[in-house]
Amino acid sequence: MSYETYAELKQLVLPHLQPIGTNYREAISGEQKLVLTLRCLATGSSFASMTVPFHMSNTSIARHVLATCEVLWKVLQPTEMPIPNEDKWKSLAKRFGDLWDYPFAIGSLDGKHVALVNPMNSESLFYNYKGYPSIVLLALSDADSCFTLVDCGQYGRVSDAGVFQASRISQLLDQERLIIPDESFMVSTTEKRIPFQVVGDEAFPLKKNLMKPYAARTLDTIKRIYNYRHCRARRPVECTFGILAKKFEIFQRPMRLQPDRAITVTNACTILHNFIRRRDGHMIDRTSEINYEIRPNNEQGLMNLRPQQGGRNSDEATEIRDLIAAFFNDPRGSVMWQDQNVFRNVLLLED
Known part of the structure; x- marks a missing residue:
């Protein structure tokens, strides 16, 4: 994660991690909770192993990490993983x-x-x-x-x-x-x-x-x-x-972690993955040469068939797959390297 990405993440998340202090001691800052969580997720360190460097108890670390993971999902999901x-x-x-x-x-x-x-x-x-x-x-x-x-x-x-x-x-x-x-x-x-x-x-x-x-x-x-x-x-x-x-x-x-907490941590990792990859990841720029056209569904065809219920493949799904297979084997839907890659490990016997 680059510094710019971290700064953006901090700006989004910190308003939801505002500490509540007491008259007896200062509360743990929101940035410290975020750093603690990112280190736990990125290194896989146990809560017990982070007690000394962060000067917190095992219980406090677990509570802050899980709470921050919930905030990460709540804040980032609407923008990074909407339906x-x-x-x-x-x-x-x-x-x-x-x-x-x-x-x-x-x-x-x-x-x-x-x-x-x-x-x-x-x-x-x-x-x-x-x-x-x-x-x-x-x-x-x-x-x-x-x-x-x-x-x-x-x-x-x-x-x-x-x-x-x-x-x-x-x-x-x-x-x-x-x-x-x-x-x-x-x-x-x-x-x-x-x-x-x-x-x-x-x-x-x-x-x-x-x-x-x-x-x-x-x-x-x-x-x-x-x-x-x-x-x-x-x-x-x-x-x-x-x-x-x-x-x-x-x-x-x-x-x-218990399963419910593991779900919280896993969801936080998936949303962080999207957030980081869209800012720091390497995206490939390529355009395919395959010819096809998208048209509105104004007439009856495969889309209007009723799918069958049960364990067998429906006739509709099987026919769709066969149509795609035929298109991929046609010169207008094939790619030039597919035959070489498909048959490089197959022994072809001549008649």
Whole structure:
């Protein structure tokens, strides 16, 4: 974090951290609380290890850090992570098209485990498949590796798909409350429309507005190229989690916090990540050469089909994915390096 960014953060946060003094001693200043919190998040130091340099008790440090994390989320969330409107979704899709050559995506979705140290009275609820207790951070990322939406706090034992189904992101998506544009894409390979969508990995369900790669057992050339382009569009969310864990070393070891407090700290880190990255991060400037057109949904097409319920992929979602795969294999929707990257580790046998 640069000094200018820190000065801006301090200006925003300090009015909400005003100390209340007494006749017996001076209160801890708001700036000291902010510095204490940033050091805890950035270095991953335990509360006990900071008692000597900051001349505070373990209990006081914990109280001030958690209170400051709540203030950080409350102050920064409306500007750094608001729910996007239609114009914002369109700009996010354009950025995915320019940077990652996937113009239909409005975000990439993934979840990560935040390790904890034996939560009290939790039995096996928080123990994940790797054998340690955790909570799950589910996040939607934009093309520049900033968080668009986050949902933190699901039990570690729940799978990615289960976390998604129970998350607020899924509820907003299914109830069409995310204000995703009604417009759809017209491409040269089909007369049907392709809607705006989120890209996820194979752990998530396939829906008309949530795409996942083809299963490995059914791959042919067209599907391999689609999977490459799909996984390329998922890189931002992986980079987002990587930058978050590298910037805030509190994620490098299990948190010695109860789950509700760990959620508060994690949310504060995600909002700080956006705040710092948009001011100090390196943003790539690139324009894609793929040709497509966005048109209003004035006629019936794929968007108006009713999705099927149940465990199987809906016909609508499967058809949308096939249309995108065909477009990515067409000269007007392909990129020149995709064949080389897809088949560099595949042995091609000549007849």
